[in-house]
Amino acid sequence: MTRIFGDPSSFVDEALQGFTDIYSTYVQRVPGGVLRSTATPEGKVAVVVGGGSGHYPAFAGYVGPGGADAAVCGDVFASPSTRLVYDVAKAANRGGGVVLGFGNYAGDILNFGLAAERLRADGIPAELLVVTDDVASEGKGANGQRRGIAGDVVAFKIAGAAAEAGYDFKGVLTVANRANDLTRSMGIAFSGCTLPGETEPLFTVPDGHMGIGLGIHGEPGISEEPTGTPDEIAELLIQPVLDARPEGATDGGRIAVIVNGLGSTKYEELFLLYGRIAAKLRERGYDIVAPEVGELVTSLDMAGASLTVTWLDEELERLWTAPIQCPALSRGQVIETTPAPRFEPPAQEQADYSGTPAEAAAAGQRVDAVIQAVAKALHEAEPELGRIDAVAGDGDHGVGMARGSRAAAEAAAKASAAGAGAGSVLAAAADGWADRAGGTSGVVWGVLLRSFAEQLGDSGKPDAAAVARGARAAFDGVTRLGGAKPGDKTLVDALAPFATTLSERVEAGDDLLTAWAAAAEAATAAADATKELRPQIGRARPLAERSLGHPDAGAISLALVTRTAHAALQS
Amino acid sequence: MTRIFGDPSSFVDEALQGFTDIYSTYVQRVPGGVLRSTATPEGKVAVVVGGGSGHYPAFAGYVGPGGADAAVCGDVFASPSTRLVYDVAKAANRGGGVVLGFGNYAGDILNFGLAAERLRADGIPAELLVVTDDVASEGKGANGQRRGIAGDVVAFKIAGAAAEAGYDFKGVLTVANRANDLTRSMGIAFSGCTLPGETEPLFTVPDGHMGIGLGIHGEPGISEEPTGTPDEIAELLIQPVLDARPEGATDGGRIAVIVNGLGSTKYEELFLLYGRIAAKLRERGYDIVAPEVGELVTSLDMAGASLTVTWLDEELERLWTAPIQCPALSRGQVIETTPAPRFEPPAQEQADYSGTPAEAAAAGQRVDAVIQAVAKALHEAEPELGRIDAVAGDGDHGVGMARGSRAAAEAAAKASAAGAGAGSVLAAAADGWADRAGGTSGVVWGVLLRSFAEQLGDSGKPDAAAVARGARAAFDGVTRLGGAKPGDKTLVDALAPFATTLSERVEAGDDLLTAWAAAAEAATAAADATKELRPQIGRARPLAERSLGHPDAGAISLALVTRTAHAALQS
Structure with missing residues (x-):
């Protein structure tokens, strides 16, 4: 249930306003989203992430030193418009090109795709980083690929670290896409979520049941089963992820692990679940590197949990563990920053129709x-x-x-x-x-x-x-x-x-x-x-x-x- | 609803096990709670916090450099036993004495109080930091004082910063108690919470209503009213806090502000609410310093929100904004650490009854x-x-x-x-x-x-x-x-x-x-x-x-x- 809101149509805008106020050392508000409030060097590749709102910390929570340069925030569960993606990307561009990161959903593919075309038409290198980690959705996402869920965090983190480290445009794009290629997720849901202003949930899961592979907007999953024990839930998440192990990934070895709550699963439950998952992964010969457990990609007040595994190589591990300071993720040594100038929106050109017959x-x-x-x-x-x-x-x-x-x-x-x-x-x-x-x-x-x-x-x-x-x-x-x-x-x-x-x-x-x-x-x-x-x-x-x-x-x-x-x- | 659990009686233990695994760079498990896994200097004052579990990030989430030295974790919503408080405090003591911080509830007063007596009997300086911020509970807490809620975060953070800065025992105790004296909170609840293994919530709030001043374990509040607009909720929280302004606190000036979710209020809702609260506080002449907004002191899956204000003087502001790196709170420059030796539980003495007639x-x-x-x-x-x-x-x-x-x-x-x-x-x-x-x-x-x-x-x-x-x-x-x-x-x-x-x-x-x-x-x-x-x-x-x-x-x-x-x- 969403309870604190005024006019539902301005929910996203007001939440972003409060967010920017709280985290003003990291972000500033721009039309359509948020931009770092700290300066970045000329020529740095800009990592711009985004999608519908209602998934906080995705996407605005991952903007900051070592993370993304900006986030485009659509309405609740709706892709931001092409124009907004274009405007935010343009504001974030420092001459090094823009990598546009988002989860694989039809509206985002269209809007980020058209925005990339417009950016390239302006002479700004722009390419898509389409996150496709959800093994439960094999063939169900846009373009017949998997949907993107908590794998966003890994792909965005690694893209941000590469850009911060001075990788060039192609370098950032290549390593971030490899991170996505080596990432798989699986989720379960216990209950649906309710949009601001609605009294009924967008979808429901029967009491005492879990929706296996249910999507973060209620997209139907694989099956519905009675809620399992922590061990059963751990197996339900681990096995499909390991079964979908990417080509070339080792069976065993070093992996990044995310156990993600979908909105209203309690920390204590996530910690308990992580304990079981970690033990089972270690039994199978995996070494877990810098795990993240918490509410990382949510769906309003949906209850559920997901497991994300990224098979790491040396470069990916270095970027995964690199410093980052964002509202929702903080690691390692503080990256020194200076304030950026306040963003000034470009003047709107007034169309002149005076010559029309x-x-x-x-x-x-x-x-x-x-x-x-x-x-x-x-x-x-x-x-x-x-x-x-x-x-x-x-x-x-x-x-x-x-x-x-x-x-x-x-x-x-x-x-x-x-x-x-x-x-x-x-x-x-x-x-x-x-x-x-x-x-x-x-x-x-x-x-x-x-x-x-x-x-x-x-x-x-x-x-x-x-x-x-x-x-x-x-x-x-x-x-x-x-x-x-x-x-x-x-x-x-x-x-x-x-x-x-x-x-x-x-x-x-x-x-x-x-x-x-x-x-x-x-x-x-x-x-x-x-x-x-x-x-x-x-x-x-x-x-x-x-x-x-x-x-x-x-x-x-x-x-x-x-x-x-x-x-x-x-x- | 709590859904991920095995045996309800081992819920806390298993959650702590997973927590310690995830955050092993910060904490290690000791019987009764967690202890920093990083070394602290001989003679440093130990800040040990605790209380019942089910309130994460309180209390284990605040252990780490710049924060607490250890946390004692009772069963869900139940005070830890005197013995556990004593054991954890003894493990945390570095010869500088122990400040025992907790919210003002009857069981905690008894158990932490008796533990302090036992520690003093061992020659270890030990005093209580009893947090009493909840203005809705005026006269309802233990000893007829206010209960402790999200004010814990301010009092613990300031105690931790003072201890980290090398304050002596009396100095830490004095400044932390002053922080508590200058802190007031007010909360509302939209829904109750469900203990692991239970099918019915511990208490309920009627749909479309909010319990004004309802306690974090369902202790009854002041009244029940229809859910308000964000502006109404903001006023409901601000006015009682300002009305209860501590003696000597200025009307206006610099304050620390926490907007806390009680478990399942969404980030977006908290950000929106913070925006309204911040605007209203600024209109009244207050300057907000380093606000914290999020799930900071929870009650399992309870829905609700609270506002905490601390009137800052120069010393309190310095300590409030000082660096801290804990699982649940990270600020400022990284405090350099080295690993501490693994905690070895003292050998249990076997009682010898051989001389009994x-x-x-x-x-x-x-x-x-x-x-x-x-x-x-x-x-x-x-x-x-x-x-x-x-x-x-x-x-x-x-x-x-x-x-x-x-x-x-x-x-x-x-x-x-x-x-x-x-x-x-x-x-x-x-x-x-x-x-x-x-x-x-x-x-x-x-x-x-x-x-x-x-x-x-x-x-x-x-x-x-x-x-x-x-x-x-x-x-x-x-x-x-x-x-x-x-x-x-x-x-x-x-x-x-x-x-x-x-x-x-x-x-x-x-x-x-x-x-x-x-x-x-x-x-x-x-x-x-x-x-x-x-x-x-x-x-x-x-x-x-x-x-x-x-x-x-x-x-x-x-x-x-x-x-x-x-x-x-x-x-």
């Missing part, structure tokens, strides 16, 4: 009206979309769509009032959505609308052919970004017939409104038909089965947007 | 038989005594009596088998009970039986007059130790008529068995009559009211022991 500005106003109607409709549909999403997801689709479209509407209104044309109004809406929604739907809708906008232009009133090209570009952009194909039970299932029907009807000579109406109808029918499909991406099998007979929330909301846009264009 | 050894066997019968009776009565105690206490009386009498029975059997006389068998039972039961009843029964034993002697079969003197000595010992008078609703209410009746009847010429039967009857009637009484010591008013109509568990068990002894003496 009147007809184009009128078209911009029309696009704005559509976006306003879409935001209103998604606000009203929020609870219903949440319910649909809860069948096979974490139920946050409605909230994410409402937040994103509200941000889009604000940006569109501002651009339209400043006289922007259709393309620029829609582009502003796209950026507003992507920058402020976060999560997976935020980045997807940002790309969708951005791709659409680029076909409209600002020179006049876009014709039907331009709009049809926009829809096709949106389809291309989204499928390229997320890798989803029609039939995968995603919004692509509704977007594909929408774009195809719109193009066909426009080519056949229909006017825009008539063609759009037919396309929206096709999207709606296709969204409804996703009931028959099983998800192919990012869903574990039990959830995929459970979703049969229920439509995909993303497809349903896409169809709703197309119908709402039609009604708005008509009026 | 045969008649005296026979009397010893008889006393042993009585103790065995008492242990059996208390084992059988355990659930019933627990139920009686739960009305106005924490329900652990039955467990404590069963554990204590079992230890007494083992010690008595050993002494009797070695040929000890009546006095020595009973003294062995007394020490076994006191050393291994812990808590308040352990130390009380230890003193009771020890005082009794000293009147019996080992020279032959004790006569009725010696036994009557024993009972009176037991009464004197217990009342001197605990300060309870007849009518306070304690075991003294049954012990007083037992001792008086036994003496009167023996003086009147009754044989021992007849006199004992009458005395046991008087004790039983008096125990039953405690139903009419309100507790006068160590119980808050709501509990005192609740206990009306219910007998005192301590008096009931005393009466049961006297009846059992009679039956055993008869057979």
Whole structure:
């Protein structure tokens, strides 16, 4: 249960504000996260870590000398937006490039991935450190790889130590990725967690049971079993980790060990469990180096525990045991520091639309009206979309769509009032959505609308052919970004017939409104038909089965947007 | 809920074992707790802290350079026995004397107090640092003073820093007591905690409510109110602390601040709350120095939060911000250390009873038989005594009596088998009970039986007059130790008529068995009559009211022991 909060939507911001106040010798607040408050040398590789909030000490607790240079903090359990990752990374860059570290989840892959592209476009070396330690999720994470859980701590610690030691960009990336390759984790959960403002837990585990391999956001695990003895729990965690021993890792030898609580497991319980685990690992010929036991990567008030093992070579051991001083991890000799200058956010460039022809500005106003109607409709549909999403997801689709479209509407209104044309109004809406929604739907809708906008232009009133090209570009952009194909039970299932029907009807000579109406109808029918499909991406099998007979929330909301846009264009 | 445990009775021991394994660079295991594993200079004042377990990081988490020298760890929520305090303090002593730090609870006052007496008898300077910060408990703690909660951290940290800096015994004691005098705390609780092996929480707070000033073992607070906003909670904590500002403390100025979670409040919630508290304190003109926010003094999985403020002078600020490296607290430059030699427990002296006359050894066997019968009776009565105690206490009386009498029975059997006389068998039972039961009843029964034993002697079969003197000595010992008078609703209410009746009847010429039967009857009637009484010591008013109509568990068990002894003496 989360009990101390005001407005749930500002929970993360207020917690970060307090955190930065307490740990001001380590960190300073920047939009989207925290940055070291101590100076780092010019040319140092910046290690920027992040993901959704609610996992403290991940991620902000690992920023400081010997650790990360900055953390990007999304909303609770939601990936930070591409823009926030980009902004924080840019603030952290000291000319040596940026290693972006995060656990392997779909939204983070998209947002950190796009941010890395933008950084590279600015001439800043940027690569991903995707943590994939959770052996219980074999094949269930993004890209079919394992998810990332407490292995984050090892990968981030080693990346931070390498960067602190003066490794170059490639060197930091290589050793941190090797640390991840040599790290495996296994977890169990005793109870779920409750989001700020909610009265019901996000998921539950029956009393007296443990969810084996249950994910840190309640992603289903391998099985549910009666709570075991400490010895049984120790074996349940050790055996799968050792069975998944990385290629080339020795059976026996020197290992880093983390026993992690997931939020509300007591220290005493973790110590007791560690004692059993350590004894069993030693019996099997392992030497434990500098273990860490505590609440290291949590899920709000979830109860549970995980074991992480990293097979060490000489270099990894040196970096694992190197000094670090962070809010949540402190080791070895104090690294001397001097205060860094206060971060000054770069001045926002004001877009200048003064040269837009009147007809184009009128078209911009029309696009704005559509976006306003879409935001209103998604606000009203929020609870219903949440319910649909809860069948096979974490139920946050409605909230994410409402937040994103509200941000889009604000940006569109501002651009339209400043006289922007259709393309620029829609582009502003796209950026507003992507920058402020976060999560997976935020980045997807940002790309969708951005791709659409680029076909409209600002020179006049876009014709039907331009709009049809926009829809096709949106389809291309989204499928390229997320890798989803029609039939995968995603919004692509509704977007594909929408774009195809719109193009066909426009080519056949229909006017825009008539063609759009037919396309929206096709999207709606296709969204409804996703009931028959099983998800192919990012869903574990039990959830995929459970979703049969229920439509995909993303497809349903896409169809709703197309119908709402039609009604708005008509009026 | 505590979920990871094997045998509940070895929970503390196994957790400490794991803890010592993880933090072996800081601590080593000694019987009764942990001792620094790093060397300290000859003549350094030893700071030894402790109390019941289940409060981690209190107490073992604060042992290390710049912090405490050792921690004594009792069973969950039960004071460590006098013997354990004495043993750990003796192991920690480097010739500079021992400051014994603990929160103000009845059992700790007794056990640490008696241990200090024993240490002084050995020529080791030993004084108490009794932490009394909880303003919600004004007048409710032992000795009518406030209870100790998270103020422990400040008092222990400052004592540790002073000792590390080379202060002499009086200097450490003086500055640490001043730190305590200038420290005030206030807490709220959202939910109770569950002991290892129990399925029901020790106490509950209604959903959506918070217990204002509720103690860390569920001691009742001031009131129960609906959960407030973060601002309301911040005010609820700040105002009583500032209202209780110590004499001589400035209104405004430099303060140390702790925002403490009680076990399962999330970091994010604590950070958010700290942000509000810090803003409000600054508005009132306070400067916050080196705040600590986290799980610092917990109660297993209890949910709640507390605020601690220490008004700093220059010396206290210097010591508060001085370097420390402990498992649970790390600050400033690393204090250079070298490993200490492994602790070697002193060899146990074997008692030699070879000179005991045969008649005296026979009397010893008889006393042993009585103790065995008492242990059996208390084992059988355990659930019933627990139920009686739960009305106005924490329900652990039955467990404590069963554990204590079992230890007494083992010690008595050993002494009797070695040929000890009546006095020595009973003294062995007394020490076994006191050393291994812990808590308040352990130390009380230890003193009771020890005082009794000293009147019996080992020279032959004790006569009725010696036994009557024993009972009176037991009464004197217990009342001197605990300060309870007849009518306070304690075991003294049954012990007083037992001792008086036994003496009167023996003086009147009754044989021992007849006199004992009458005395046991008087004790039983008096125990039953405690139903009419309100507790006068160590119980808050709501509990005192609740206990009306219910007998005192301590008096009931005393009466049961006297009846059992009679039956055993008869057979």
